[in-house]
Amino acid sequence: MSKYVMSDLHGCYNKFIKMLDQIEFKNDDELYILGDILDRGKNPLEILDYIILHKNITLLKGNHEQMYIDFYENNDISLWYYNGGEITHSQIVNKEIGYDKSLYNYFKKLPYIKTIDKFILVHAGLSFPDNCNYLSIDDFIKYQDEDTCLWNRENIGKEQKYRDYTVICGHTPVQSITNNYDDVRILKRYGTIYIDCGCVFEKANGKVACIRLDDMAEFYIK
Incomplete structure (x- = not known):
């Protein structure tokens, strides 16, 4: 048995299947999967269907899942569309009556942070209180607020570490961190591993990236 992590698939169903x-x-x-299966790419709901059919796949909430939740609750589509939600929305409205509500209920229940062995999995980032190394792992996780976990980029370039745990996150394509669009690969910086390789952004040499936690092997599909 092996444990794998991916993130930010953004509707790239074919690349996802090739990675599997x-x-x-x-x-x-x-x-x-650390969130953001929706939006931008062509087949977001196919990815969701695959996840639901496979009990050994766990989806964490990303900011794009949260944008759908916010749209459903407030009927304000502007932020979601601005971030590539139009494709997802057009597919949802063509589904059977009640699909939008079932999707909302599913996303509402998703976890936004998870610990696996000595790894902390989250979509975007964490908060690090001054005394974080004195906190138990349970208290450190309880300290995290959902908005930070879904949206935060403040730690990029000034990464912090909690004890001997490693944070694995997506949200920010590594190309925008390194400014390297040629050799696109998973980025490791002081206790944090960034695995969003911008798979939906073909002009940025985007790839689906996957890391195996057992031996930290890396896999890529362009």
Whole structure:
């Protein structure tokens, strides 16, 4: 059994399936997707259907799932559309009656942070109180607020570390951190691993990235 992490698939269903083939994903393996399966790409709901059908895949909430929640609750579509939600929305409205509500209920229940062994999985980032290393892991996790976990970029370039845990996050494509659009790969910086390689952004040499927690092996699909 192996444990894998991906993030920010953004509707790139075909690349997602190719990645599963590359890692030879099995029924006794585990996959954690750090949010943002929706928007920008062509097939977001196909990714969701695949996740729901496979109990060994865990989806965490990303800011794009939260934007759908906010749209459903407030009927304000502007922020969601600004961030590429039009494709997802057009597919949702063509589904059967009640699909939008079931999608809302599903996303509302998603976790926004998870610990696996010595890894903290989150979509965007964490808050680090001054005394964080004196906190138990349970208290450190309780300290995290949802907005930070879904949206935060403040720690990029000034990464912090909690004890001997490693943070794995997506949200920010590594190209925008390194300004390197040629050799696009998972970025590791002082206790934080950035795994969003911008798969939906083809002009930025985007890739689906996957990391295996057992041995930290990296996999890529362009």
